[in-house]
Amino acid sequence: MPINLYIFLALALFSIGVIGVLTRRNAIIIFMCIELMLNAVNLLLVAFSKMHLADSANSALQVVTNGADAQLFVFFIMVVAAAEVTVGLAIIVMMYRNIHSVDVNFLNRLKN
Amino acid sequence: MTITEILFWLLTVVALTGALLVVTSKNPVYSVLALIATFFAISGHYILLNAQFLAVVNLIVYAGAIMVLFLFVIMLMNLNTETEPQKNKWLKMAGTVAGGCLLLVLVAALRDADSKSTIALVNSGDTGLIENLGKLLFNEYVIPFEISSVLFLSAMVGAVVLGKKE
Numbered sequence: 001m002p003i004n005l006y007i008f009l010a011l012a013l014f015s016i017g018v019i020g021v022l023t024r025r026n027a028i029i030i031f032m033c034i035e036l037m038l039n040a041v042n043l044l045l046v047a048f049s050k051m052h053l054a055d056s057a058n059s060a061l062q063v064v065t066n067g068a069d070a071q072l073f074v075f076f077i078m079v080v081a082a083a084e085v086t087v088g089l090a091i092i093v094m095m096y097r098n099i100h101s102v103d104v105n106f107l108n109r110l111k112n
Numbered sequence: 113m114t115i116t117e118i119l120f121w122l123l124t125v126v127a128l129t130g131a132l133l134v135v136t137s138k139n140p141v142y143s144v145l146a147l148i149a150t151f152f153a154i155s156g157h158y159i160l161l162n163a164q165f166l167a168v169v170n171l172i173v174y175a176g177a178i179m180v181l182f183l184f185v186i187m188l189m190n191l192n193t194e195t196e197p198q199k200n201k202w203l204k205m206a207g208t209v210a211g212g213c214l215l216l217v218l219v220a221a222l223r224d225a226d227s228k229s230t231i232a233l234v235n236s237g238d239t240g241l242i243e244n245l246g247k248l249l250f251n252e253y254v255i256p257f258e259i260s261s262v263l264f265l266s267a268m269v270g271a272v273v274l275g276k277k278e
Contacts, residue, residue: 001116001117001120001231001232001234002230002231002232003230003231003232004222004223004230005120005124006232007222007225008219009124009127009128009157011215011218011219011222012128012131012215013127013128013131013150014218015211015212015214015215015218016128016131016132016134016135016211017131018210018211018214019135019207019208019210019211019212020134020135022206022207022208022210022211023135023203023204023207023208024135026140028140028182028185028186029134029135029140029143031182032134032143032144032147032182033134033135035147035174035178036131036134036147036150039150039151039154039170039174042154042166042170043154043157043158046157046158046161046163046166046240047161047232048232049163049239049240050161050162050163050232050233050234050237050239051230051231051232051233053233053237053239054231054232054233054237066239067237067239068239068240068244068245068248069248071163071165071166071239071240071245072245072248072249072253074166075165075166075169075245075249076253076256076260078169078170078173078174079260079263079264080260080263081173081174081178082173082177082178082264083263083264083266083267084267085178085181085182086181086267086268086270086271087267087270087271087274089181089182089185089271090270090271090274090275091274092185093185093188093189093274093275094274094275096189097277102189
């Protein structure tokens with residue numbers, strides 16, 4: 001497949017995530033949109049890794065692990081995202097316990 | 113049109129529709145379900161790119177663990193009602209226009225970008241198999257791997273401390 005299609009798909013997913021962060025006020029939905037953006041970047045990294053492999057397939061030396069670094073980066077992004085989700089959801093639960101709402105507009109000051 | 117292209121476009125349509133539903137649906141539970149559909153479509157893309165390890169990890173970690181965590185939080189806090197008050201319509205439109213402008217600028221910038229190769233290899237290549245990735249992960253990337261376990265431990269402690277009732 002042409003790499004451009006993957007670039008456009010990832011860009012569309014990323015922009016939808018940005019629009020969600022900008023327009024929604026529910027903290028959980030904003031958090032899900034951030035996950036969507038992370039996944040768009042992951043998809044682009046995997047596509048570029050396979051592009052690197054296609055490039056090396058043309059040349060003389062064929063290394064099977066060409067582009068494997070990008071896929072490991074995606075793996076580490078998933079690891080960090082999992083840790084991020086635990087802490088973020090704990091913060092959202094604490095916020096709901098304190099102000100009985102998950103609307104981010106009520107969080108416009110740090111105290112009280 | 114080969115079967116690979118048909119699958120690519122099908123998965124693309126599913127992913128984009130799911131992403132749009134995440135943003136537009138009023139009920140947070142529907143948003144979570146749409147996001148799960150999007151993750152399944154992205155996993156399908158990984159399989160199409162022959163990144164089998166990442167496809168399985170994506171399904172297990174994202175669609176399995178993280179989304180269940182989201183559903184638990186939504187249902188425990190009784191948020192599955194459409195309680196979000198209507199925001200200023202102009203602000204919503206401004207956010208949409210800003211995101212659309214970002215998409216436009218990035219597409220225009222990357223449309224003619226010069227890359228080494230214009231083809232992403234589908235259906236072939238052994239890069240994404242677990243054997244190659246495992247060898248690389250436990251040889252060159254073993255220190256980041258170990259550090260990520262410390263990260264998980266600290267995240268766990270942080271979540272417990274934050275969620276504890278005083």
